[in-house]
Amino acid sequence: MEIKKLDLIDCHNRIKPFIHNTPVLTSSYINEITGAEVYFKCENFQKMGAFKMRGAANAILKLSDEQKCNGVVTHSSGNHAQAISLAAKKIGIKAYIVMPSNAPEIKKEAVKGYGGELIECESNLEAREAAAKDLVHSKSATFIHPSNNLDVIIGQGTASKELIEQYGSFDHILVPIGGGGLIAGSALVAKYFGDNCSIIGTEPFEVDDAYRSLISGKIETNITTNTIADGLRTQLGDKNFPIILDEVKKIIRITENEIIDSMKLIWQRLKIICEPSCSLPLAGIIKNKDEFKGKKIGVVITGGNIDLDNIPFLRQFFITP
Amino acid sequence: MEIKKLDLIDCHNRIKPFIHNTPVLTSSYINEITGAEVYFKCENFQKMGAFKMRGAANAILKLSDEQKCNGVVTHSSGNHAQAISLAAKKIGIKAYIVMPSNAPEIKKEAVKGYGGELIECESNLEAREAAAKDLVHSKSATFIHPSNNLDVIIGQGTASKELIEQYGSFDHILVPIGGGGLIAGSALVAKYFGDNCSIIGTEPFEVDDAYRSLISGKIETNITTNTIADGLRTQLGDKNFPIILDEVKKIIRITENEIIDSMKLIWQRLKIICEPSCSLPLAGIIKNKDEFKGKKIGVVITGGNIDLDNIPFLRQFFITP
Numbered sequence: 158m159e160i161k162k163l164d165l166i167d168c169h170n171r172i173k174p175f176i177h178n179t180p181v182l183t184s185s186y187i188n189e190i191t192g193a194e195v196y197f198k199c200e201n202f203q204k205m206g207a208f209k210m211r212g213a214a215n216a217i218l219k220l221s222d223e224q225k226c227n228g229v230v231t232h233s234s235g236n237h238a239q240a241i242s243l244a245a246k247k248i249g250i251k252a253y254i255v256m257p258s259n260a261p262e263i264k265k266e267a268v269k270g271y272g273g274e275l276i277e278c279e280s281n282l283e284a285r286e287a288a289a290k291d292l293v294h295s296k297s298a299t300f301i302h303p304s305n306n307l308d309v310i311i312g313q314g315t316a317s318k319e320l321i322e323q324y325g326s327f328d329h330i331l332v333p334i335g336g337g338g339l340i341a342g343s344a345l346v347a348k349y350f351g352d353n354c355s356i357i358g359t360e361p362f363e364v365d366d367a368y369r370s371l372i373s374g375k376i377e378t379n380i381t382t383n384t385i386a387d388g389l390r391t392q393l394g395d396k397n398f399p400i401i402l403d404e405v406k407k408i409i410r411i412t413e414n415e416i417i418d419s420m421k422l423i424w425q426r427l428k429i430i431c432e433p434s435c436s437l438p439l440a441g442i443i444k445n446k447d448e449f450k451g452k453k454i455g456v457v458i459t460g461g462n463i464d465l466d467n468i469p470f471l472r473q474f475f476i477t478p
Numbered sequence: 479m480e481i482k483k484l485d486l487i488d489c490h491n492r493i494k495p496f497i498h499n500t501p502v503l504t505s506s507y508i509n510e511i512t513g514a515e516v517y518f519k520c521e522n523f524q525k526m527g528a529f530k531m532r533g534a535a536n537a538i539l540k541l542s543d544e545q546k547c548n549g550v551v552t553h554s555s556g557n558h559a560q561a562i563s564l565a566a567k568k569i570g571i572k573a574y575i576v577m578p579s580n581a582p583e584i585k586k587e588a589v590k591g592y593g594g595e596l597i598e599c600e601s602n603l604e605a606r607e608a609a610a611k612d613l614v615h616s617k618s619a620t621f622i623h624p625s626n627n628l629d630v631i632i633g634q635g636t637a638s639k640e641l642i643e644q645y646g647s648f649d650h651i652l653v654p655i656g657g658g659g660l661i662a663g664s665a666l667v668a669k670y671f672g673d674n675c676s677i678i679g680t681e682p683f684e685v686d687d688a689y690r691s692l693i694s695g696k697i698e699t700n701i702t703t704n705t706i707a708d709g710l711r712t713q714l715g716d717k718n719f720p721i722i723l724d725e726v727k728k729i730i731r732i733t734e735n736e737i738i739d740s741m742k743l744i745w746q747r748l749k750i751i752c753e754p755s756c757s758l759p760l761a762g763i764i765k766n767k768d769e770f771k772g773k774k775i776g777v778v779i780t781g782g783n784i785d786l787d788n789i790p791f792l793r794q795f796f797i798t799p
Contacts, residue, residue: 202749421786428523429751461749465742465746
């Protein structure tokens with residue numbers, strides 16, 4: 158199925174009652190040190206704290222009445238689980254969330270707080286997939302993948318659509334790459350609404366499957382997932398990869414230290430709480446200053462769900478030995 | 479001089495080119511636990527990171543051409559120093575900032591970064607006042623007090639004015655009280671633009687001079703300033719106190735633990751970085767739930783300038799033993 162301009166417009170109108178048109182922030186300091194004009198689209202202020210609400214709302218709203226009656230299921234311990242839970246609650250349907258029993262309590266509580274029904278399983282991918290499959294069979298629930306689902310992909314793109322609608326054309330929009338849903342959706346928006354706007358991906362060196370996939374032309378996998386950008390440990394899928402291959406010309410790889418430095422800069426200068434994954438685009442601009450000098454650049458700040466009581470997390474970022 | 483409605487309108491128009499109309503955030507979770515409808519006016523996103531930019535810009539813009547030629551002077555190691563530096567730079571005049579030589583490097587750098595000329599002195603109030611007086615004489619510079627100056631007071635009020643313009647009438651607007659500039663300005667805005675809107679102050683128990691002043695009818699002082707809300711250690715002055723006495727009916731006192739809990743809640747749920755001083759209004763709503771239930775409430779988040787590399791600060795707030 159080829160996605161058309163009208164699909165993106167319809168999607169945006171469909172989800173508008175369920176999402177925030179999130180604020181856009183700028184920083185004179187960041188513009189000064191980069192030599193660029195950078196607009197941060199703050200999806201950390203989105204409902205449930207991440208852009209994932211957009212795709213989840215669209216995927217659920219597009220279900221048939223019968224599918225809605227039977228509810229939805231996903232396996233995730235991250236933002237997608239919370240997004241599906243909240244979107245399902247707002248739309249008035251049931252959400253089953255499969256999560257490993259050893260997932261952090263704070264994530265389990267968040268899902269339950271948003272009204273999702275938690276199904277615990279063993280901590281491995283097979284157990285999670287089996288539990289989700291079980292629910293698809295026993296409850297006739299519809300499985301919604303976090304990134305490899307066209308309705309999810311289109312939904313995620315609406316963040317960049319709002320950015321362009323509010324601030325006019327951009328030279329580039331930079332996003333992080335995890336499962337590939339956000340960059341695929343953003344690339345479609347750039348294609349139909351951007352005036353020669355290129356979408357650039359940013360990815361940790363430690364999980365550079367998308368970077369390698371773009372070179373080889375096939376979906377590559379990661380051997381390790383050793384990055385602090387915990388939202389980006391996943392890999393591309395057969396629904397989003399063809400879009401990425403067609404529309405994305407460049408992916409910048411970022412080191413772990415660059416992620417930390419960029420995150421500190423965002424917290425300190427933009428005065429926002431964001432997840433480590435959010436800091437890759439700014440790191441990409443800083444490490445390629447010459448390329449981006451004088452350009453008008455959009456950045457999607459993807460989410461703000463971190464656990465401030467998590468000691469190792471804060472130590473790692475802000476407490477120098 | 480009695481301040482009139484037109485003074486506030488003129489001030490707001492005067493400073494608009496030099497300030498941001500800052501975003502307003504809400505949180506379903508905070509509304510749920512308080513039973514109120516709370517709108518957070520985020521002055522942490524203001525230029526230089528605090529509402530102080532408003533008053534500083536107004537005070538400088540109101541100077542005569544001759545005064546502008548000679549520049550301005552203040553003594554402060556906080557947000558007012560940065561605000562005066564940046565406002566002076568934007569307006570194209572000279573700013574002399576007196577600061578104790580043992581002030582944190584990060585604060586000295588911030589002032590210099592915004593173009594202020596730093597004059598260091600010994601670390602006591604007499605030395606600071608003497609150094610400022612010196613500059614008033616030697617340079618004919620105009621001294622601008624951080625809170626006890628009518629032009630500053632009116633400027634600070636514009637944050638609440640924007641809130642009312644954008645979101646309609648409020649039952650209450652809650653602000654923290656330090657030197658009294660913000661609450662006096664907000665009270666004037668409520669008087670002229672609020673539809674029966676009451677301004678409520680919030681103040682640490684440890685520095686409750688305003689609370690006691692409202693009872694005694696005269697300016698009371700603090701014996702200690704032992705609060706983590708470092709922006710609120712100052713006291714009222716003869717320009718703002720009469721306004722506060724006329725217009726403010728209630729001040730809620732907040733414990734140090736309540737400040738910490740409320741600050742964590744704001745960071746975690748609103749996804750913003752704010753100073754400890756910002757968290758008092760929400761703490762006041764939470765501890766007086768019954769009174770505020772069902773009400774529409776504005777809160778001014780006053781600033782976001784904290785040092786994320788400051789280990790004790792983060793330990794105190796987020797790292798439980």
